[in-house]
Amino acid sequence: PRFRMRQGKGYRFTRSSAFPDRPKGRLEKAGEFFVTWGGVGYCLFIVVSVTYFARFIACPGVFGDEYCVDLNLLATFLVTEIMANLGAFLYFRSENRVEHWQRHSVVASLCRTIPGDEETGGSSEMDEEGEEREKNRGKFCVSCNRYAPIRSHHCPLCNVCVLRKDHHCYITGACVGLGNQRYFIIFLFWATIGCAVGARYIASYMDQEITPWYPFGWVYFIAPVSVGRWLLGYCSLWVVWTTMVFSFACTSALGAFAFFVTQVFYTLHGYTMFEYHSLSIREAYEGDGKSVGERLRLVFGPYWLIHFIFPAFWLKQKLTPEIADNLFRVRSKLL
Known part of the structure; x- marks a missing residue:
């Protein structure tokens, strides 16, 4: 339960101390x-199982140990890249917060004077009327329990308002x-x-x-089909696992390829997936950045x-004045 609490010229919702949060079971x-x-556990399972099977079972069983030296180097590189970026994604999720970008020195300096303030005679120094307008x-x-830009969205799972979600x-x-x-x-x-390379070696192992696999043997490579054959006694549990x-x-x-293509598509158009498919946002806001280069640097x-x-991680995103204005304004044009 919440109640209204008067604060200055506005109202702020806050949770009553008389009704504390219910403890979670x-x-x-x-x-x-x-x-x-x-x-995350699923990701780790895929990385470990595919890498182990392709490197230590499929490749030696089909091509021999000498051929697999290069695969070992490639597998090490791919696993390192996958795990490093997954770790960075989770670590820098805190930079998705609206507060982070409002405190960011570049964003703060750009947002002191917003183009829309020129019409109302506002200045870079926020007075009481300016605070109300903001x-x-x-x-x-x-x-x-705070104000947030229109282009931020609250995530009930992360329990934060995410800018450019x-x-x-x-x-x-x-x-x-925006942060990760x-x-x-x-x-x-x-x-x-990584998954494509692993699937290629495992497919060669199953073929042998x-x-x-040709002409119809590939059907037995599908996991649900092999489970059915195992239940009927036509194959071993090892085949099912493979x-x-x-x-x-x-x-x-x-799945990763499909998401990668769509992420590149939305990035090059200056929107997120949520915003691109939201007609109201696309009508009210232009895509971030005037060029492909600006959108990539963002x-x-x-x-x-x-x-x-x-x-x-030390190379921070570049926000132009236009992009900062686009992120923190309610509307970029009249509707």
């Missing part, structure tokens, strides 16, 4: 833990926002390559050890190609 806590970390620019988040990813266990989107995109890039790892690798590669920072080799 064990089942609810377990559910939150599973939602947050279950997807409150009216945004929306009030009841959960966070794309979506909440259950696989990686956090929201994709670059690590998410690069994670998808290397996950696609289980059944030739096809499951192969199916996980294929579906993960396809997400990746300068020298954006470096991130595909190493997560260069």
Whole structure:
């Protein structure tokens, strides 16, 4: 329960101390833990199982140990890239908060004078009337008990208002926002390559050890089919496990590739996935950045190609005055 509390010229919702939050039960806590970390556990399972099977079982069994030396180096590189970007994605999720970007020195200096203030005679120094006008620019988040920009969205799972929110990813266990989107995109890039390489070697192993894939043997490579055959006594449990790892690798590669393509598409258009498919936002706001270069620097920072080799966390995103105005204003044009 909440009540209204008068503060200056505006109203602020706050939670009454007479009605404290209900303590969470064990089942609810377990559910939150599973939602947050279950997807991360799935990622770790895919990385470990596909890497181990391809490197230590499939490749030596089909091509021999000498051929697999290069694969070992490639697997080490791919696993390092995947885990480094996943770790950076989770670590920098705190930079998705609206407060982080409001405290950011570049954003703060750009937002002291917003183009819309020229019409109302506002100045860079906020007076009481200016504060009231700034409150009216945004929306009030009841959960966070604060004002937030229109282009921020509250995530009930992360329990924060995320600036430029794309979506909440259950696989990686956090929201994709302005602070960590670059690590998410690069994670998808290397996950696609890693799962595709692993699936290729596992497919060669099944083609030789289980059944030739052509013309119809590939049907037995599908995990649900192999489970049915195992229940009927037509194959061993080892075959089921092999096809499951192969199916996980294929579906993960396809899923990561699809998300990577869509993320690049939305980034090049200056929107997030949520905003691109929201007609009201697309009508009210132009895409962030005047050029492809500005949009890439907004997400990746300068020298954006470096991130595909190493997560260069020290290279911060570049916000132009137009982009900062676009992020923190309520409307960029009259409707």
